[in-house]
Amino acid sequence: MRQSQLFTKTRREAPKDEESRNAQLLIRAGYVHKEMAGVYAYMPLGLRVMEKIKDIVREEMNALECQEFIMTSLQRKELWERTDRWDDRNVDVWFKSELKSGGQVGFGWSHEEPITDMMRGYISSYRDLPVYGYQFQTKLRNELRAKSGIMRGREFVMKDLYSYSRTEEDHKAFYDRVIEAYLRVFDRVGLGDSTFLTFASGGAFTQFSHEFQTVSEVGEDVIYLDRKKNIAINQEVLTDEVMSQLGVNRESLEEVKSVEVGNIFSFGGTKSEQLGLYFKDDDGSQKPVILGSYGIGITRLMGIVVEKFADEKGLVWPESVAPFKAHLISLGADERAEEVYKALTEAGIEVLYDDRDARAGEKFADSDLLGIPYRVVIGKRSAESGEAEVKSRTGEETEIVGISGLVKYFNK
Amino acid sequence: MRQSQLFTKTRREAPKDEESRNAQLLIRAGYVHKEMAGVYAYMPLGLRVMEKIKDIVREEMNALECQEFIMTSLQRKELWERTDRWDDRNVDVWFKSELKSGGQVGFGWSHEEPITDMMRGYISSYRDLPVYGYQFQTKLRNELRAKSGIMRGREFVMKDLYSYSRTEEDHKAFYDRVIEAYLRVFDRVGLGDSTFLTFASGGAFTQFSHEFQTVSEVGEDVIYLDRKKNIAINQEVLTDEVMSQLGVNRESLEEVKSVEVGNIFSFGGTKSEQLGLYFKDDDGSQKPVILGSYGIGITRLMGIVVEKFADEKGLVWPESVAPFKAHLISLGADERAEEVYKALTEAGIEVLYDDRDARAGEKFADSDLLGIPYRVVIGKRSAESGEAEVKSRTGEETEIVGISGLVKYFNK
Numbered sequence: 163m164r165q166s167q168l169f170t171k172t173r174r175e176a177p178k179d180e181e182s183r184n185a186q187l188l189i190r191a192g193y194v195h196k197e198m199a200g201v202y203a204y205m206p207l208g209l210r211v212m213e214k215i216k217d218i219v220r221e222e223m224n225a226l227e228c229q230e231f232i233m234t235s236l237q238r239k240e241l242w243e244r245t246d247r248w249d250d251r252n253v254d255v256w257f258k259s260e261l262k263s264g265g266q267v268g269f270g271w272s273h274e275e276p277i278t279d280m281m282r283g284y285i286s287s288y289r290d291l292p293v294y295g296y297q298f299q300t301k302l303r304n305e306l307r308a309k310s311g312i313m314r315g316r317e318f319v320m321k322d323l324y325s326y327s328r329t330e331e332d333h334k335a336f337y338d339r340v341i342e343a344y345l346r347v348f349d350r351v352g353l354g355d356s357t358f359l360t361f362a363s364g365g366a367f368t369q370f371s372h373e374f375q376t377v378s379e380v381g382e383d384v385i386y387l388d389r390k391k392n393i394a395i396n397q398e399v400l401t402d403e404v405m406s407q408l409g410v411n412r413e414s415l416e417e418v419k420s421v422e423v424g425n426i427f428s429f430g431g432t433k434s435e436q437l438g439l440y441f442k443d444d445d446g447s448q449k450p451v452i453l454g455s456y457g458i459g460i461t462r463l464m465g466i467v468v469e470k471f472a473d474e475k476g477l478v479w480p481e482s483v484a485p486f487k488a489h490l491i492s493l494g495a496d497e498r499a500e501e502v503y504k505a506l507t508e509a510g511i512e513v514l515y516d517d518r519d520a521r522a523g524e525k526f527a528d529s530d531l532l533g534i535p536y537r538v539v540i541g542k543r544s545a546e547s548g549e550a551e552v553k554s555r556t557g558e559e560t561e562i563v564g565i566s567g568l569v570k571y572f573n574k
Numbered sequence: 575m576r577q578s579q580l581f582t583k584t585r586r587e588a589p590k591d592e593e594s595r596n597a598q599l600l601i602r603a604g605y606v607h608k609e610m611a612g613v614y615a616y617m618p619l620g621l622r623v624m625e626k627i628k629d630i631v632r633e634e635m636n637a638l639e640c641q642e643f644i645m646t647s648l649q650r651k652e653l654w655e656r657t658d659r660w661d662d663r664n665v666d667v668w669f670k671s672e673l674k675s676g677g678q679v680g681f682g683w684s685h686e687e688p689i690t691d692m693m694r695g696y697i698s699s700y701r702d703l704p705v706y707g708y709q710f711q712t713k714l715r716n717e718l719r720a721k722s723g724i725m726r727g728r729e730f731v732m733k734d735l736y737s738y739s740r741t742e743e744d745h746k747a748f749y750d751r752v753i754e755a756y757l758r759v760f761d762r763v764g765l766g767d768s769t770f771l772t773f774a775s776g777g778a779f780t781q782f783s784h785e786f787q788t789v790s791e792v793g794e795d796v797i798y799l800d801r802k803k804n805i806a807i808n809q810e811v812l813t814d815e816v817m818s819q820l821g822v823n824r825e826s827l828e829e830v831k832s833v834e835v836g837n838i839f840s841f842g843g844t845k846s847e848q849l850g851l852y853f854k855d856d857d858g859s860q861k862p863v864i865l866g867s868y869g870i871g872i873t874r875l876m877g878i879v880v881e882k883f884a885d886e887k888g889l890v891w892p893e894s895v896a897p898f899k900a901h902l903i904s905l906g907a908d909e910r911a912e913e914v915y916k917a918l919t920e921a922g923i924e925v926l927y928d929d930r931d932a933r934a935g936e937k938f939a940d941s942d943l944l945g946i947p948y949r950v951v952i953g954k955r956s957a958e959s960g961e962a963e964v965k966s967r968t969g970e971e972t973e974i975v976g977i978s979g980l981v982k983y984f985n986k
Binding site (some may be wrong): 167168169170171173192195197198199201202203204205206208209227229230231232233234235236237238254255257258259261262263267269276280281283284285290293295300302304305306307316317 | 579580581582583585604607609610611613614615616617618620621639641642643644645646647648649650666667669670671673674675679681688692693695696697702705707712714716717718719728729
């Protein structure tokens with residue numbers, strides 16, 4: 163993409179009412195636009211990052227033979243009443259509205275209820291099980307406060323997966339496969355080293371649920387880590403009993419702040435019983451279907467990647483989620499730079515080409531702010547020498563690479 | 575994809591409360607799930623069709639050098655008040671809700687206001703123009719009645735494009751390019767022969783706006799066609815004056831029902847003035863930016879494709895938007911069918927493989943209902959003869975194709 167065509171601009175200052183570092187940087191670099199507190203639009207560069215993260219998650223979900231679909235934002239009151247989750251006293255994040263045709267309607271903050279209800283049309287026998295389905299859905303949550311940028315929004319994108327299993331054993335086997343897939347996702351977006359499978363409160367059905375927590379100073383959660391044993395425990399369940407059960411002791415635990423980037427729940431047959439989702443087993447008996455739900459906050463993941471890697475100069479994207487692999491900068495050598503842009507693009511390398519009429523200092527500062535992994539400078543000398551200056555966003559050293567070898571360099 | 579893994583099922587009967595033929599068929603075939611009147615979830619097959627349509631539209635938008643982004647559903651009251659479009663007396667399709675933090679919030683039924691307001695951060699000089707940006711957005715509209723299936727939903731996906739131009743001339747040139755691109759879109763999804771650029775009422779700023787109307791018995795609009803001159807006029811603007819202006823006469827006009835599949839508007843500088851989007855021209859003067867907006871209803875397009883092509887046996891998809899190109903059916907020859915499935919899939923041909931343990935009659939009826947362009951039957955004789963029976967969904971004749979030649983057959 164030519165930077166001269168990108169309609170967003172970088173800016174020196176973030177909006178004064180923006181408190182979070184991730185949103186400040188993303189707004190300054192033109193990746194997102196703040197519509198209101200906790201509500202962000204994704205501009206071309208931001209959308210590219212979001213789609214890269216979604217593609218990674220999608221690949222891992224499809225590898226588990228999960229099927230993608232998309233539910234609706236509008237929600238039926240009577241359905242959520244059946245599980246006692248309509249009332250504001252039980253769920254305090256509903257947006258609700260009046261229907262012109264009469265009655266109330268809600269806006270989806272979660273989707274276990276409509277999906278489980280829908281499955282009554284598709285699941286009736288043990289032969290129909292298991293079912294694994296997921297969606298990328300824009301969730302709406304009426305949060306009282308929203309001060310964490312894109313990490314906790316009133317409107318945000320989540321991948322939610324639902325598993326419908328015949329038995330607890332089948333459920334457990336799939337549940338463990340999801341844990342592995344989630345760890346691969348966090349690894350692939352660059353958070354592998356700092357993300358831990360964490361024991362958290364389990365609710366009515368199980369002693370524990372599992373969360374994925376990424377260690378970060380901006381986190382709203384506190385977890386206790388035993389790095390040697392690779393065990394993490396959410397503060398909310400840290401008791402003597404739990405420590406002894408998990409074989410850790412308080413002295414070896416490190417207290418850290420963290421951000422919940424994923425969570426997984428086992429519902430057993432409870433929700434299926436509430437909503438009437440039963441199947442006929444091979445002995446003729448009617449049984450409730452065993453439900454699991456598994457979430458990854460896509461936009462939150464983008465936010466924590468920003469928080470984790472950004473430096474004093476701006477954004478720093480891991481290659482796997484960067485909007486472009488290379489940032490090509492022409493310094494008065496447009497003809498040669500055009501050739502390079504064409505050659506790289508034709509070779510399938512994603513390039514943002516700074517073809518603007520601007521000073522070198524401005525181009526470099528913008529490049530650092532945008533955070534694309536590699537900067538490729540074509541200057542006046544390049545035209546003569548046939549060489550480009552390549553620098554990684556976080557590296558100190560500039561490498562001289564022959565222009566004819568650039569495609570190979572980036573495909574390595 | 576293996577059909578045994580698809581969680582949706584076909585069914586003989588549509589829900590009793592579903593009046594529209596497109597939704598009846600899509601529900602029976604498992605492409606969509608009805609959440610409530612005018613609110614449909616898209617199951618794996620339906621999502622595949624929607625994504626194919628989006629990809630076609632995206633290609634045509636990108637070819638015009640438009641940039642994709644995504645705005646928010648949540649809308650600020652004070653912004654829409656500035657253009658007098660918040661009040662229910664002026665806009666009767668708002669969903670509105672109370673914010674926990676105080677005040678009201680709306681849910682996006684259109685996005686001219688927030689995008690134009692946002693552009694104030696990116697456009698200040700003639701050097702920043704033009705800007706062309708588009709999104710695929712889930713729109714929410716509080717319709718009193720919703721009886722047309724996915725053709726008029728309370729929740730639906732729209733592609734909306736916005737152009738910001740320096741002069742009326744620049745605007746007009748781009749506007750004409752969008753018309754060409756839209757006609758290509760309708761052509762590519764199979765509606766080219768029946769879709770007409772139509773003169774419609776222009777509102778405050780221009781005498782006419784342009785719509786794209788697809789002739790259909792289920793249409794809610796009435797247009798008048800002069801097929802020879804390729805001119806179409808919406809009933810709402812058909813006056814003697816307009817007919818003489820466009821050089822047609824009443825006798826040569828054919829009255830037909832139609833569905834609006836796209837529309838384009840010129841706003842001039844009006845909305846920019848209301849929202850304060852000005853630019854400094856090269857003579858130093860401040861001018862309002864010229865706005866155009868251009869919509870295609872993605873899910874509506876899917877609905878009209880269903881209405882247009884479906885027959886008494888079920889859905890019929892044009893190849894360009896079909897969820898799969900071929901429907902491979904094994905009749906007691908699973909081993910050989912597996913080989914074919916693998917070979918076609920590896921060659922990049924999208925195949926739905928009916929590997930279920932079911933009767934031939936059931937498989938054929940389901941195949942007709944699903945509407946995939948080509949049916950490939952591998953029976954017991956195929957294993958010996960090395961031949962498959964290929965039939966197009968709408969053809970009468972069955973073709974005998976050597977199994978080793980199937981990849982070539984579908985790549986032709």
